[in-house]
Amino acid sequence: MSSLAANASALQPEQWTSSSNEAVELFVTDDQGAIKFSPVFTYPIFGEAETIYGYKGLEIFLCFDHFTFYPFFNVKYEEKLNDPEIVDLKSTIEKFLPESAIFKDESKWGDAIAKEKENYRIPGELVDSFEQAVDDEVTSFDIYKLNLKDAGGLELHKRLQILVLLFIEAGSYIDASDELWDVYVLYKSTPGQDDPSIVGFTTVYNYWKYPGAAKFDKDEREVRLKISQFIILPIFQGRGIGGQFYSHLFEKWHKNDKVIEIVVEDPNESFDDLRDRSDLVRLSESLKLSDISTKITPEWIQNTRKSLKLEKRQFARLLELVLLYQSKNKLGSDSKKDIRLFIKKRIFEKNKEGLSALDENTKKDKLQTAYTSLEEDYFRILGDLKLVVKRQGADEENGSAKKIKV
Numbered sequence: 001m002s003s004l005a006a007n008a009s010a011l012q013p014e015q016w017t018s019s020s021n022e023a024v025e026l027f028v029t030d031d032q033g034a035i036k037f038s039p040v041f042t043y044p045i046f047g048e049a050e051t052i053y054g055y056k057g058l059e060i061f062l063c064f065d066h067f068t069f070y071p072f073f074n075v076k077y078e079e080k081l082n083d084p085e086i087v088d089l090k091s092t093i094e095k096f097l098p099e100s101a102i103f104k105d106e107s108k109w110g111d112a113i114a115k116e117k118e119n120y121r122i123p124g125e126l127v128d129s130f131e132q133a134v135d136d137e138v139t140s141f142d143i144y145k146l147n148l149k150d151a152g153g154l155e156l157h158k159r160l161q162i163l164v165l166l167f168i169e170a171g172s173y174i175d176a177s178d179e180l181w182d183v184y185v186l187y188k189s190t191p192g193q194d195d196p197s198i199v200g201f202t203t204v205y206n207y208w209k210y211p212g213a214a215k216f217d218k219d220e221r222e223v224r225l226k227i228s229q230f231i232i233l234p235i236f237q238g239r240g241i242g243g244q245f246y247s248h249l250f251e252k253w254h255k256n257d258k259v260i261e262i263v264v265e266d267p268n269e270s271f272d273d274l275r276d277r278s279d280l281v282r283l284s285e286s287l288k289l290s291d292i293s294t295k296i297t298p299e300w301i302q303n304t305r306k307s308l309k310l311e312k313r314q315f316a317r318l319l320e321l322v323l324l325y326q327s328k329n330k331l332g333s334d335s336k337k338d339i340r341l342f343i344k345k346r347i348f349e350k351n352k353e354g355l356s357a358l359d360e361n362t363k364k365d366k367l368q369t370a371y372t373s374l375e376e377d378y379f380r381i382l383g384d385l386k387l388v389v390k391r392q393g394a395d396e397e398n399g400s401a402k403k404i405k406v
Contacts, residue, residue: 016081018058020046025059026166028235030066031193037234039166045096046087054086055079060093062162065113067195068120069159071101072109096165098158117195123152124185128248134239139188141241142196143248146183148176157183160201163231169268171229180206186245188236199241200232202249205265224261225253230271247278254309263311276317276381280325283308283318284387292322294334294342316346324378325387344371 020042027034043050052058057078064071075089090103102109124144131138146153157176160183164171174181182204187196207224232242253259264275286308296319305315323339326332334342347370348355355363 013053016054016056018052018055020050020052020060023052023058023060024166025061027061027063028066028197028233029063030190030197034063035235041166041169041171044165044171045092052087052089054081054083055089060089062093063109064159066197068113068116069156069198070109070113070116071097071159071162072103072106073097073101074104074106096162098155100155100159121152122185122187122196123147123150123156127184128252130244130248132239132241132244134188134241137191139190141199141244142187142189143245144185144187146185148181148183149179153183156185160185160198163201163233164229167231167234168229170266174203174228180208182206184249186232186241188241198233199236200230200245202227202231202245203229204249221258222260223258224263225259227262227264230264230267243274243278246274247282250278250282259309260306261311262309263314273381275314276321277385279310279314279318280321280385280387283322284389289322289326289331289387289389292319292326293332294323294338320346320374321378321382322387324375325382325385328379328382331389340371340375343374344368347371347374 021039024039024042026037026039028037029035041050046052055077057076059076061074061076062071063073073093075093080086094101094103100112102112122144124146126142127145128143130141132141133139146157148154148157154176161173164173183201184204185201186199188199189196205226205228207226208221230242230246232245236242250262253262264271267275287304301315301319305312308315310318320339320343323332323334323342327334327336327339344367347367351370355366358366
């Protein structure tokens with residue numbers, strides 16, 4: 001680099017500063033070509049400012065095979081400052097990738113994928129399958145549970161985990177040597193394509209819970225499952241696939257007698273929405289919505305929540321969503337005022353310490369503001385959602401309550 005350029009960099013640093021979110025370009029490649037998408041976050045790799053200084057015309061390519069997720073990365077730029085303080089991008093990026101990742105040599109990467117696929121098998125156990133309409137075509141999906149003790153399962157996890165940093169705020173790598181971690185990977189089968197494509201994955205931690213002396217003496221174990229990370233690749237989002245992935249895993253865990261509760265660790269808004277809608281549909285299929293009213297007892301709430309294996313916060317949200325759904329569709333007997341007071345009571349209990357210090361009028365204003373905001377968000381979540389309503393009557397007496405959509 002010329003001394004003229006060096007002097008220009010000191011006077012115009014913005015010309016040598018790149019947004020790392022814009023510089024990083026992600027690709028998933030298959031037989032048809034490559035699909036490009038962008039990261040949401042890059043600060044775990046490049047720092048809080050998410051900027052890279054010292055390069056002009058910077059492009060960082062991070063590519064994965066759609067089936068094996070074999071990684072390749074490359075760095076291109078027009079000019080680089082001749083300064084020892086400028087970060088070396090190759091060494092910076094490869095810290096977050098498995099040793100198998102190939103740098104710069106694209107033909108070597110293609111050969112490595114072809115060689116690996118000669119004997120490649122998905123390194124895990126098939127635990128569930130489902131079908132989902134995608135682009136007006138019924139598509140098959142398979143859920144595999146990785147074996148992290150197996151070299152192949154551990155390697156696939158290492159290839160996937162960089163997505164946690166790029167798409168989950170404050171995301172971090174799990175300790176794969178901890179046997180209490182489970183990793184589930186979702187695959188999509190495409191007509192005309194030999195190998196399925198990775199759609200996303202989730203990590204789940206098994207918190208063992210002491211079941212009491214009697215059960216412990218009988219060697220009976222109880223576990224509380226916590227979903228820690230949940231990723232659907234951007235190219236597959238917005239099609240209901242994530243909801244199906246979550247729901248099928250939840251159903252599988254719900255049938256396991258050892259699992260007593262299923263929770264989520266610090267969900268973001270998009271996952272909260274996915275979870276709420278999926279849980280609402282499952283709840284409407286498990287219960288009669290007519291059983292849910294503002295008059296339900298604490299005992300009913302406790303017993304029902306435990307039977308559904310939902311955490312307290314989530315079950316409270318679902319009950320309030322159902323009450324507003326009933327009001328919206330003129331299904332329940334509760335008035336709008338009944339529902340408002342029911343929800344306000346929970347809000348007050350949750351914020352009792354802070355609200356108790358306020359005078360009566362301020363307290364009422366605060367509660368009304370909180371309720372109005374929550375109601376607005378609940379109606380946004382409900383949208384055009386259709387829940388299953390079990391009609392009471394002759395059909396139910398015959399043990400086959402009829403389900404109708406409303």
